[in-house]
Amino acid sequence: MDFITALTIFVLAVFAGFEVITKVPPILHTPLMSGANAISGITIVGAILAAGTKYTTLSMTLGFLAVVFATINVVGGFAVTHRMLQMFQGRGRERGKD
Amino acid sequence: MSETLTQALVNLAYVIAASLFILGLKGLSHPRTAVRGNLLGAAGMLLAVVVTLLDRHIIGFELILAGFVIGAAIGATLAVRIQMTAMPQLVALFNGFGGAASAVVAGAALIDPTLQPSGGITLQFSVATVLSGLIGAVTFWGSLVAFGKLQGLITEKPVLLPGRHVLNLALLLGSLALGALLVGAPQEFWLYWTVVAAASLLGVLLVIPIGGADMPVVISLLNSYSGLAAAATGFVLSNNALIISGSLVGAAGLILTNLMCKAMNRSLPNVLFGGVGAVVATAQEQEDIYAGKVKATSPEEVAMLLEGARRVVFVPGYGMAVAQAQYATRDLYQLLEAKGVEVEFAIHPVAGRMPGHMNVLLAEVDIPYDKLKGLEESNSLFPQTDVVIVVGANDVVNPVARDVNDPSNPIAGMPILEVDKAKTVVVIKRSLSPGFAGIPNPLFAADNTLMLFADAKKALTDIVAALKES
Numbered sequence: 001m002d003f004i005t006a007l008t009i010f011v012l013a014v015f016a017g018f019e020v021i022t023k024v025p026p027i028l029h030t031p032l033m034s035g036a037n038a039i040s041g042i043t044i045v046g047a048i049l050a051a052g053t054k055y056t057t058l059s060m061t062l063g064f065l066a067v068v069f070a071t072i073n074v075v076g077g078f079a080v081t082h083r084m085l086q087m088f089q090g091r092g093r094e095r096g097k098d
Numbered sequence: 099m100s101e102t103l104t105q106a107l108v109n110l111a112y113v114i115a116a117s118l119f120i121l122g123l124k125g126l127s128h129p130r131t132a133v134r135g136n137l138l139g140a141a142g143m144l145l146a147v148v149v150t151l152l153d154r155h156i157i158g159f160e161l162i163l164a165g166f167v168i169g170a171a172i173g174a175t176l177a178v179r180i181q182m183t184a185m186p187q188l189v190a191l192f193n194g195f196g197g198a199a200s201a202v203v204a205g206a207a208l209i210d211p212t213l214q215p216s217g218g219i220t221l222q223f224s225v226a227t228v229l230s231g232l233i234g235a236v237t238f239w240g241s242l243v244a245f246g247k248l249q250g251l252i253t254e255k256p257v258l259l260p261g262r263h264v265l266n267l268a269l270l271l272g273s274l275a276l277g278a279l280l281v282g283a284p285q286e287f288w289l290y291w292t293v294v295a296a297a298s299l300l301g302v303l304l305v306i307p308i309g310g311a312d313m314p315v316v317i318s319l320l321n322s323y324s325g326l327a328a329a330a331t332g333f334v335l336s337n338n339a340l341i342i343s344g345s346l347v348g349a350a351g352l353i354l355t356n357l358m359c360k361a362m363n364r365s366l367p368n369v370l371f372g373g374v375g376a377v378v379a380t381a382q383e384q385e386d387i388y389a390g391k392v393k394a395t396s397p398e399e400v401a402m403l404l405e406g407a408r409r410v411v412f413v414p415g416y417g418m419a420v421a422q423a424q425y426a427t428r429d430l431y432q433l434l435e436a437k438g439v440e441v442e443f444a445i446h447p448v449a450g451r452m453p454g455h456m457n458v459l460l461a462e463v464d465i466p467y468d469k470l471k472g473l474e475e476s477n478s479l480f481p482q483t484d485v486v487i488v489v490g491a492n493d494v495v496n497p498v499a500r501d502v503n504d505p506s507n508p509i510a511g512m513p514i515l516e517v518d519k520a521k522t523v524v525v526i527k528r529s530l531s532p533g534f535a536g537i538p539n540p541l542f543a544a545d546n547t548l549m550l551f552a553d554a555k556k557a558l559t560d561i562v563a564a565l566k567e568s
Contacts, residue, residue, distance in 0.1 A: 001336040003222045010329060013342040016120055017349030023127040026447060027461075027470050029354060029454030032126050033321050034189050035136050036350040039119050040196040040324040042143065042343040043203055045150045046335050049213055050206035051165060052156030062206035064161045070199035071169020072176075077192050078140040079177035084185075085136055087461040088129040 031084045038077025044070035104154070111149040112339035118142030119343050123350070129467050146339050155212045182462040183419040186452040187248035190241045190317055193324045197237025200327035201294055204230030204334050208287045213335060224284045226333035228277035231290055232297045234327040239301030241320050247310060248451055254310035256373045262307060263371065269300040307373050311416070311493065311534030313451040315358045315369045322351020354453050361447035361473070363499075363511040374508050378536040388530055391543035395550050397560035400487075400524050401568060403548075404561070407484035409440045411476065413515055414456045415449050417490015417527070417554055426558035427489060428463035433565055442469050444476030444486075444515050446494035476515055483520040489554050490526070491515075492533030497541055508535045523547045526557045 024032045047070045050063030119142045125135015151162070173192075180188045204227045207213035215223055246252040259265070273296035280289040308316050325347025332340025359366050368374070404410060412431070418424060434441050443465065449456045457470055471479075480486065488495055499512040517523050518541055525542060528551060532538055541547055550557050 001338075003220075003333075006222070006333055006336065006338075006341060009338055010333075010341050010345050013116075013345035014349050017123075017346040018353065020120060020123045020127075020346075021350045021353050023124075025127065026357075026445070026454060026472055027457040027467055028126050028129065028132060029357075030185060030189070030452060030458045031132060031136070031454070032123075032350060033317065033354065033453060034185075034192065035126060035139060036123065036347045037189060037192050037196060037321055037324065038143070039122075039139055039343050040193075040321075040328045040347040041199070042115075042119075042146060042340050043196065043200045043328045043331050044143075045146055045337060045339060046203035046207070046213070046331055047165070047199055048147065048150045048162050049153060049155065049335075050203055050210060051161040052151075052153070052158060053210055053212040054158055054161075055210040055212060059206045059210040060161060062202050062209075064165050066199045066202040066206065067162055067165025068169040068172075069195040069202065071166050072173040073192050073196040073199060074143055074173070075170045076173030076177045076188075077196075078136060078143070079174055080180065080185075080188060080192075081136045082133065082140075083177065084182075084458055084461070085129070085133045087458070087464075088467055089133050 028088070031081050031088070034077055034084070035081040038074055038081060041070045041073035041077060044074055101154075108149050108152070109338065111145055112337065115142040115146040115339050116342040118145070119346060123346060182459055183422060184249075185458055186313060186317060186450070186455060187245045189452060190244040190248060190320065193317070193320050194238045194241030194245065196324040197234045197241065197327050200324070200331045201231050201234025201238065203331050204234065205287075205290055205294070207334050208284065208290055215336060219284045221281070223334055224281040226330050227290065228280055228293055230327055230330040230334055231294045232273055232277065233323050233330060235294045235297035236301035236304065237320055237323040237327055239298045240305040240316070240323070243302050243305040244313060244316055244320065248313060256309040257306045258373045259303070259307070262303060266300060266303055269296050269303065273297045273300065304370065308370065309374065309534060310451065311448070312369050312374065314448050314453050314455070315355055315366070317452045318351050318354035318358055320351070322348050322355060325349070325351055358448055358453060361513060362509070363513065374535065379532050379538050384530065384532070384538045387538045387540055388543050392530065393548055395524065395548035397550065397557060398564045400548070400550060400561050401564035403485055403522060403524070404434065404439070404565060405568060407439055409483045410434055410485045410487065411480070411483050411520070412441070412443045413486060413488045413491050413495060413517055414443065414445065414460070415489065415491025415494060416451060417492075419450060419455065419459055419490070421490060421554035423489060423554035423558055424459045424463045426555045426562070427460075428465060429562050430558050430565075431465060433562055442471050442476070442479070444471055444517075446473060446491070446515055449491055449494055473513055473515065480516050480519040484522065486517040486520040486523045488517060488523065488525040489558070492527070492539055493535045495541055496533070496535070496537070496539045498537060498539070508537065517541070518544055518546065521546065524550055526550045526552065526554050528553060
């Protein structure tokens, strides 16, 4: 992939991000942060490759570290976001009943 | 299957994963669809991980699995155990790990040719590597300092080192210069770690002068950085999934940063470099405003006031989180609702320590989300409100903000919740001590304000008890 293609994708994704995220209401800003945070853990993809190709001991070690960091970010981020969002949804349902 | 076909399928899977992230974030535009949105995002991540595991360059899975197990155990434990009041520091911590992972991956890519472009190291690869290391390290260390401040491990007050602007600039230029050297000689991979070291110090120094109440801005900004670090790593690995997801997160963080700055009427540079909160009003200044005008009240008196009220608005602030008073707030809310009183919550965008902090605490105690109102809607209704109860908020209700012509006023022009327009304001607060901005609050001395000097949780519980007796 050449640089211009990569840059095009980057710029378009920034615009898509602005469009989608501007619509998130203030009451959900904390889950937005932690959810977006979990998505930034996508770097786990690179971490997996670095840990799995076992090129040198150093690259392996770095890969392993990166897998640990990124997994904390991904698992923790999605889990805590889920926990928060359920609280918001739970309230909505209770209100529906009464 | 031929290798090009496999690669095409892998890339297709990454596009699907990225689309799921976008759909997931879109789901967050309403509380009803938000849970599903988050699950879509998680599904996208799972897909990206699974196809990556199929990469033919991977010759052993034991390290990957060990990393998954350790990381998942730590992440899940933190996510399940954390108290809602401590959410800002947890988000800061997770953020930091994301940044660190990006920096470490870029460092590994510099050594491992299987992660490099097939035709050898390109300019895009080496420049992106430097940026990953720089942004990732700033994110990691900045987030750790933010975590330390929020957790109370280091002082929440701004720590202003002499000559800090010069030092920061020197560190930034220094790490860029080292980065330029690395771009010129990518085989000298140790240079990468000097960039990371300089950026780490920069990350610490950038966040340490920022005070507690400005944390919503800092956390949003660090969130944006963690996205940008992932996007930079995407340029390193020429991976679309990383570029798209990273830029989405970068955009999300920037939007929130901007909203938080607007909600304080301050520029980003002012928040980052202004050192606001370091100066606290003298006793004399406070005496001038408060002397003889402050009226103290009791829980019983507040209960009587509430007895005759038709519309009551709560204004929560960080103090509510500190006192863990959200449950007591809920009890009073439910009692008032049962008595037929119209109750709402007015939430300032920067109340608390991260965007949406108060909403999460109130959601935790089952307050319906349609009762949580933002700045503008709340302000239009304060004149028709009988009683406003301020729980642990200070600067966001300080009428001094309207005084835009005083250059020494740190909150000049900040949009505030105009609680002073309500019939009666009850402020629950331990003492008259100033808020984060370090200035006295004339609201406390206003004719229609009553001060209830007590711990927020105890005060609210006492009001509930008094109201039940009457």
